[in-house]
Amino acid sequence: MKHLITTAGLDAAEIGNLLDVADHMAEINSRPVPKVPALRGRTVASVFFEDSTRTRLSFETAAKRLSADTMTFSASTSSLNKGESLRDTIETLSAMGVDAFVVRHKSSGVPEAVTQWTDAVVINAGDGWHQHPTQALLDAFTVTRSFGDGNTMQGRHIAIVGDIKHSRVARSCMDVFVKLGARVTAVAPSTLLPAGGLPGGVAVAHGIDDVVGECDVLYMLRMQRERMDSALVPELGEYSARFGLDPARAARLPAHSLVMHPGPMNRGVEMLVDPSHLPGSRILAQVANGVSVRMAVLFSLLGGAAAGLERGDS
Amino acid sequence: MKHLITTAGLDAAEIGNLLDVADHMAEINSRPVPKVPALRGRTVASVFFEDSTRTRLSFETAAKRLSADTMTFSASTSSLNKGESLRDTIETLSAMGVDAFVVRHKSSGVPEAVTQWTDAVVINAGDGWHQHPTQALLDAFTVTRSFGDGNTMQGRHIAIVGDIKHSRVARSCMDVFVKLGARVTAVAPSTLLPAGGLPGGVAVAHGIDDVVGECDVLYMLRMQRERMDSALVPELGEYSARFGLDPARAARLPAHSLVMHPGPMNRGVEMLVDPSHLPGSRILAQVANGVSVRMAVLFSLLGGAAAGLERGDS
Amino acid sequence: MKHLITTAGLDAAEIGNLLDVADHMAEINSRPVPKVPALRGRTVASVFFEDSTRTRLSFETAAKRLSADTMTFSASTSSLNKGESLRDTIETLSAMGVDAFVVRHKSSGVPEAVTQWTDAVVINAGDGWHQHPTQALLDAFTVTRSFGDGNTMQGRHIAIVGDIKHSRVARSCMDVFVKLGARVTAVAPSTLLPAGGLPGGVAVAHGIDDVVGECDVLYMLRMQRERMDSALVPELGEYSARFGLDPARAARLPAHSLVMHPGPMNRGVEMLVDPSHLPGSRILAQVANGVSVRMAVLFSLLGGAAAGLERGDS
Numbered sequence: 001m002k003h004l005i006t007t008a009g010l011d012a013a014e015i016g017n018l019l020d021v022a023d024h025m026a027e028i029n030s031r032p033v034p035k036v037p038a039l040r041g042r043t044v045a046s047v048f049f050e051d052s053t054r055t056r057l058s059f060e061t062a063a064k065r066l067s068a069d070t071m072t073f074s075a076s077t078s079s080l081n082k083g084e085s086l087r088d089t090i091e092t093l094s095a096m097g098v099d100a101f102v103v104r105h106k107s108s109g110v111p112e113a114v115t116q117w118t119d120a121v122v123i124n125a126g127d128g129w130h131q132h133p134t135q136a137l138l139d140a141f142t143v144t145r146s147f148g149d150g151n152t153m154q155g156r157h158i159a160i161v162g163d164i165k166h167s168r169v170a171r172s173c174m175d176v177f178v179k180l181g182a183r184v185t186a187v188a189p190s191t192l193l194p195a196g197g198l199p200g201g202v203a204v205a206h207g208i209d210d211v212v213g214e215c216d217v218l219y220m221l222r223m224q225r226e227r228m229d230s231a232l233v234p235e236l237g238e239y240s241a242r243f244g245l246d247p248a249r250a251a252r253l254p255a256h257s258l259v260m261h262p263g264p265m266n267r268g269v270e271m272l273v274d275p276s277h278l279p280g281s282r283i284l285a286q287v288a289n290g291v292s293v294r295m296a297v298l299f300s301l302l303g304g305a306a307a308g309l310e311r312g313d314s
Numbered sequence: 315m316k317h318l319i320t321t322a323g324l325d326a327a328e329i330g331n332l333l334d335v336a337d338h339m340a341e342i343n344s345r346p347v348p349k350v351p352a353l354r355g356r357t358v359a360s361v362f363f364e365d366s367t368r369t370r371l372s373f374e375t376a377a378k379r380l381s382a383d384t385m386t387f388s389a390s391t392s393s394l395n396k397g398e399s400l401r402d403t404i405e406t407l408s409a410m411g412v413d414a415f416v417v418r419h420k421s422s423g424v425p426e427a428v429t430q431w432t433d434a435v436v437i438n439a440g441d442g443w444h445q446h447p448t449q450a451l452l453d454a455f456t457v458t459r460s461f462g463d464g465n466t467m468q469g470r471h472i473a474i475v476g477d478i479k480h481s482r483v484a485r486s487c488m489d490v491f492v493k494l495g496a497r498v499t500a501v502a503p504s505t506l507l508p509a510g511g512l513p514g515g516v517a518v519a520h521g522i523d524d525v526v527g528e529c530d531v532l533y534m535l536r537m538q539r540e541r542m543d544s545a546l547v548p549e550l551g552e553y554s555a556r557f558g559l560d561p562a563r564a565a566r567l568p569a570h571s572l573v574m575h576p577g578p579m580n581r582g583v584e585m586l587v588d589p590s591h592l593p594g595s596r597i598l599a600q601v602a603n604g605v606s607v608r609m610a611v612l613f614s615l616l617g618g619a620a621a622g623l624e625r626g627d628s
Numbered sequence: 629m630k631h632l633i634t635t636a637g638l639d640a641a642e643i644g645n646l647l648d649v650a651d652h653m654a655e656i657n658s659r660p661v662p663k664v665p666a667l668r669g670r671t672v673a674s675v676f677f678e679d680s681t682r683t684r685l686s687f688e689t690a691a692k693r694l695s696a697d698t699m700t701f702s703a704s705t706s707s708l709n710k711g712e713s714l715r716d717t718i719e720t721l722s723a724m725g726v727d728a729f730v731v732r733h734k735s736s737g738v739p740e741a742v743t744q745w746t747d748a749v750v751i752n753a754g755d756g757w758h759q760h761p762t763q764a765l766l767d768a769f770t771v772t773r774s775f776g777d778g779n780t781m782q783g784r785h786i787a788i789v790g791d792i793k794h795s796r797v798a799r800s801c802m803d804v805f806v807k808l809g810a811r812v813t814a815v816a817p818s819t820l821l822p823a824g825g826l827p828g829g830v831a832v833a834h835g836i837d838d839v840v841g842e843c844d845v846l847y848m849l850r851m852q853r854e855r856m857d858s859a860l861v862p863e864l865g866e867y868s869a870r871f872g873l874d875p876a877r878a879a880r881l882p883a884h885s886l887v888m889h890p891g892p893m894n895r896g897v898e899m900l901v902d903p904s905h906l907p908g909s910r911i912l913a914q915v916a917n918g919v920s921v922r923m924a925v926l927f928s929l930l931g932g933a934a935a936g937l938e939r940g941d942s
Contacts, residue, residue: 029411031355032355033354033355034355034411035354035355035383040661040663041659041660041661041662041663041693043689043692053387054406057385057387057407057410058410060385061357061383061385061410061411064357064383065355069663069689069692071685071688071689073681073685085895088891088892088893088895091912092682092891092892092912092915093685094912095912095913095915095916096685096686096689096915096916096918096919097657097662097689097916097919263402263406264402264406265402267399267402284405284406284408284409285409287406287409287410288409288410288411290410291410291411343725345669346669347668347669348669348725349668349669349697367701368720371699371701371721371724372724374699375671375697375699375724375725378671378697379669577716577720578716578720579716581713581716598719598720598722598723599723601720601723601724602723602724602725604724605724605725
């Protein structure tokens with residue numbers, strides 16, 4: 001694996017390997033000094049053409065804990081405003097000595113294109129409706145470690161609720177969860193299901209009540225603001241009524257069930273309950289695991305030496 | 315002391331301890347390599363909902379000199395724009411492994427609220443009209459070290475001139491200065507004095523001429539632009555005439571007197587003299603001391619090991 | 629040399645010395661861990677009043693590879709918006725302990741003025757139409773190292789094509805190239821030549837076709853957008869036709885010739901050919917060399933110890 005653009009090229013064994021490395025990173029993160037010299041002298045550039053402070057800070061925290069230097073390139077203040085092409089930007093940063101690009105863009109396919117313009121490693125941090133592979137990996141890490149299931153999701157039922165059609169998170173998660181053996185149900189109104197159908201093995205339900213009583217994981221998607229105003233979601237109150245998680249539904253979840261959300265949450269839209277009141281909420285664990293999983297991805301792709309993980313005194 | 319939200323909870327002994335630690339930090343800052351490993355692997359997040367480049371850079375410089383990693387979260391580019399709540403933001407950053415939050419907000423009470431949402435240390439970097447505790451500490455450090463008075467302000471007369479009512483700097487400074495034994499006079503038009511009265515022991519004067527001949531410290535406040543246009547300051551020229559520091563008044567200051575200002579200065583409004591022409595100006599010393607005092611606060615709250623201050627080779 | 633404001637004060641020997649130091653830095657940049665402790669504990673502040681992500685990141689990468697801490701001050705989010713003077717800003721940052729200021733400003737002379745307000749080192753990163761000295765140094769480094777000519781440009785013919793009049797890059801480059809012995813031709817319409825004439829020894833041509841067949845280096849300038857709309861460039865298509873580099877002209881370049889551009893390129897204006905198809909293109913080498921040359925400038929001005937360049941384990 002040279003880049004991480006999509007989960008499609010990863011098989012269950014490769015996913016399992018990354019999750020094992022992430023275990024190691026989580027152990028580092030639990031140390032009094034959570035910092036190792038593994039990637040000292042390497043430069044990780046965040047190239048974000050779409051704002052996402054949370055994802056950017058997660059990657060940058062991961063890079064710093066491995067002692068890499070970080071560089072932030074945000075489209076809004078860049079020479080792209082002067083008419084420079086995206087390719088020129090990547091080639092320029094690459095020539096400065098960037099070792100890894102973390103790329104987010106509103107158009108599908110941009111991170112893949114970036115791989116043509118640089119010898120550096122490219123990590124997709126979300127592209128259009130297409131993929132968000134580190135989100136899927138951190139979610140698989142969260143589910144498997146919460147249940148103590150090793151690297152398998154065999155026998156687990158994951159219900160993903162919300163705007164499946166436009167969600168790169170859903171697309172990446174369905175792929176990874178199915179590969180790890182989970183039973184997955186997509187819960188959405190038919191207007192928010194992908195026109196091309198769902199991956200093999202993914203079932204469909206048209207209301208959260210169909211799954212809430214028996215799923216192992218209730219994975220709530222964010223309802224994008226821009227979608228709320230569209231013809232696809234004609235009545236937000238009706239959406240919340242059929243697809244939102246409220247206290248009554250939360251009470252029907254099996255005792256061992258997890259509640260997850262990729263954030264940021266829309267309280268009052270899909271989240272009608274305070275997650276801090278849900279014993280099964282893993283929403284903040286997802287954030288913490290995100291740092292460990294992104295450390296694992298950076299370390300694996302940049303070929304850090306295992307010795308660099310041992311010492312705490314970079 | 316777990317957090318630093320207000321000076322109210324600090325007694326003279328605790329203030330003195332922080333100033334002693336700041337002495338140690340000032341010594342570090344005078345070294346050829348002003349950097350120690352005390353907080354290596356710790357993450358300090360600046361969460362600024364109100365722009366203040368100067369205060370943010372002071373805290374970040376302090377953090378870096380202690381070898382902490384820094385993270386900047388600015389409200390304008392964040393997912394708060396996507397409707398995420400402040401609480402969700404803090405919980406998310408906290409889950410990424412932030413050890414200390416440095417928070418500035420235009421509303422009083424926000425830093426206090428943040429302490430409810432995280433196990434990390436919270437430092438108030440200015441909230442509304444309420445408090446700016448590190449400013450008061452650095453000012454106390456500046457006064458006591460300038461006079462060689464140890465940790466006391468006993469026998470010193472400090473005149474604070476300007477918009478006392480809306481100034482968190484004035485509020486924090488009056489509290490700390492009085493606790494350390496200073497005699498304090500608030501110099502302001504009655505429209506710019508707090509409706510609820512002044513702390514015990516603080517006198518009032520209604521013109522800078524009443525104090526300029528006999529104070530040990532003339533502390534000039536910034537006249538906020540937004541205040542200038544209001545009914546509270548009907549005539550800016552009249553304000554400058556009664557409360558501005560001009561060359562004639564500067565000439566009347568006792569020879570040993572200090573002139574201070576928290577910055578940024580409004581030249582031509584409250585400052586009608588170039589401070590670089592005033593032998594008693596400590597305005598740039600305040601900035602330099604700000605880094606030392608913020609190092610002391612970060613080090614004390616994050617429980618850095620004393621050994622980490624000794625070596626210069628982090 | 630205390631500051632680097634203009635190339636005017638540098639003679640050929642001093643330029644040669646900097647290029648020699650840059651050779652050392654290029655060697656460091658080729659190491660597996662391209663990082664040395666030479667400037668540990670020093671703080672380099674980028675103070676950019678005019679956006680230039682590419683130049684800022686180049687300087688910050690250079691500083692980080694020497695283990696300096698970096699601080700970014702951008703005018704758009706600063707207290708300059710609150711009416712603070714530029715001088716107050718510099719004095720404030722200086723008091724925080726900045727060791728070097730890297731300054732870009734749209735007005736000529738600002739970096740020079742900054743030297744009056746601080747004891748720190750000041751490096752001009754571009755001021756108005758005046759100077760961009762590190763660009764000229766990195767270009768001289770690129771030319772001499774590409775040809776294996778040591779520190780001389782003797783016997784080389786450099787054609788600089790475009791808006792000579794408004795270009796600080798052209799001004800700095802002409803000065804350095806002539807000092808190192810090059811024969812320089814300025815290729816521009818007469819409206820885009822400086823009113824005050826060209827430096828001694830610089831020839832003039834009024835079309836790219838006059839030089840393309842026999843120059844050693846074809847140095848293309850960026851056509852600024854703001855100029856395109858002005859009376860100086862009445863017809864962009866005509867400009868491209870006479871001054872643009874297209875495939876036919878590229879084919880006429882001598883086999884050993886270099887093509888250079890300071891970036892960002894205007895594809896379709898001055899660059900009508902994809903530089904990745906030109907064997908002589910050194911455009912990305914310029915970017916890579918920019919980091920080495922800026923490391924050399926920071927190291928030389930900040931008086932780093934030579935020992936600090938040896939160890940790879942800061």
